[in-house]
Amino acid sequence: MEISVQNHNSTHVEVLTDTASAMLKTLLYFDVFKYPLTFNELLSYTQSIKLSEVEAQLEIALLQSKGWVEKSSDFYYLKGQHFVVARRLEGNKLAEKRMTLAKKMSEFIAQFPFVKSVCISGSLSKNYMDEDSDIDFFIITEPGRLWLCRGLLVLFKKIFLLNSRRHFCINYYVDSTNLEIPERNIFTATEITFLLPTYNNFLFDEFRKRNSWTTDFYPNINSPILFDKPVKIGFAKQFFERILKGAIGERLDSIFFKLTLRRWKNKFSHFSQEEFDLNLRSRKSVSKHHPRGYQKIVLDRFQEKVLDFERANNVKLH
Numbered sequence: 001m002e003i004s005v006q007n008h009n010s011t012h013v014e015v016l017t018d019t020a021s022a023m024l025k026t027l028l029y030f031d032v033f034k035y036p037l038t039f040n041e042l043l044s045y046t047q048s049i050k051l052s053e054v055e056a057q058l059e060i061a062l063l064q065s066k067g068w069v070e071k072s073s074d075f076y077y078l079k080g081q082h083f084v085v086a087r088r089l090e091g092n093k094l095a096e097k098r099m100t101l102a103k104k105m106s107e108f109i110a111q112f113p114f115v116k117s118v119c120i121s122g123s124l125s126k127n128y129m130d131e132d133s134d135i136d137f138f139i140i141t142e143p144g145r146l147w148l149c150r151g152l153l154v155l156f157k158k159i160f161l162l163n164s165r166r167h168f169c170i171n172y173y174v175d176s177t178n179l180e181i182p183e184r185n186i187f188t189a190t191e192i193t194f195l196l197p198t199y200n201n202f203l204f205d206e207f208r209k210r211n212s213w214t215t216d217f218y219p220n221i222n223s224p225i226l227f228d229k230p231v232k233i234g235f236a237k238q239f240f241e242r243i244l245k246g247a248i249g250e251r252l253d254s255i256f257f258k259l260t261l262r263r264w265k266n267k268f269s270h271f272s273q274e275e276f277d278l279n280l281r282s283r284k285s286v287s288k289h290h291p292r293g294y295q296k297i298v299l300d301r302f303q304e305k306v307l308d309f310e311r312a313n314n315v316k317l318h
Contacts (some may be wrong), residue, residue: 014209014315019059021317022049027069027078029186032298034084036075044221047186068313078309091128096225098124102135105168106198110231112156113240114142115151116176117200117207122169125194134169137193140203143175143285145249150287151256162196171289176203178285179210183278186302187295189217199231206297257284289318 016024026046030037037045043056059078063069069076075085097121106118122136123129141149150173157168174181181188192214197204208214214222244252261282268280268291278295281288306317 012314014122015022016314016315017059017316018318019048019055020063022046022051023056023059024309025066025306025317027076028309029190029302031081031084031305032301033123033128034081034087035126036077036081036084036088038074039076042076043065045218046220047217065315088128091123091130093131093132094129095127098129098133098317101167103198104194105135106137107231109137109139109153109170110199111234111237112152113148113237113244114145115199116140116142117203118198119204120196120198121172121191121194125196137168137170139170139173140179140200140207141173141175143177145244145253146173146175146285147256147260148244148249148253149173153250153261158192173287175285178283179207181211183295184213185299186217186297188303189214192272193218193221208241231297253284257282260287261280 023042023046026042027037029047030045039056039060042060043051043053046056060069064071068079070079070082071077072082072085073089075088077084102120106120109115109118117140119125119138120136121138123133124135139149139153149172153170161168181192192208192211195204217250243249264280264282265276268276271279275293279288279290279293310316
């Protein structure tokens with residue numbers, strides 16, 4: 001399973017095999033979210049290396065024998081983290097309840113002008129919800145109408161939902177000509193891989209193809225569950241798309257874009273340009289609204305967990 005090497009201080013450090021490293025790093029990543037994994041999930045989610053069921057069974061048994069991984073109620077987790085099992089089970093139950101609402105909201109969002117595809121994202125896409133979790137969506141729009149589409153959805157949320165994000169939180173839009181997500185890391189790969197399409201599987205499939213790099217991080221995962229079902233497009237959507245197809249729509253799209261960008265620049269003036277572009281990317285073909293910098297928080301926490309594990313157990317993951 002591992003090879004012992006000697007550093008310059010004559011301290012033996014175990015350099016783990018690729019398979020052991022990959023499985024441990026997978027458990028460490030999901031431990032950022034306090035989320036234990038079943039054997040089938042661990043097999044599917046193991047990062048960056050192709051893995052057979054037999055290999056996974058042998059490796060997880062060895063990791064357990066080392067005392068690094070424990071198991072309870074069919075869930076694997078890092079030593080001493082047994083409390084995460086009950087937390088996950090409660091979160092799974094709540095996710096099942098909220099999924100029905102999320103599907104209905106997806107059908108509703110699909111009726112807005114220039115919405116081309118809808119996906120459930122965030123924690124619900126991973127079958128987990130806390131009591132205070134939002135229902136998140138990822139939207140693909142018509143080219144040249146992303147900000148108009150976004151503006152209409154935001155106005156609806158502010159007026160009719162009193163700006164509540166609990167059942168209606170859309171923080172990432174791309175248009176159908178800009179499907180490739182630029183950040184290539186485990187966080188982004190996870191978010192893309194776990195998206196649940198609820199409207200327009202054909203366009204979503206194109207999105208997945210344009211982001212096929214995610215398989216470098218998740219080479220074992222199966223195709224996503226497809227919730228997409230035929231959605232009858234209403235008269236209102238067709239009507240507004242016709243009247244906003246020309247110069248009026250282009251003008252309104254530009255107005256929404258400029259107003260939003262100006263507001264965000266003022267509100268988040270403490271961000272550097274790099275931070276702003278990462279968390280609040282604003283182009284005519286993309287709108288990203290992650291002002292809390294969650295991606296960096298998760299990646300930093302993951303790296304800390306890897307380093308802490310290596311120090312605590314005198315091993316080297318790779």
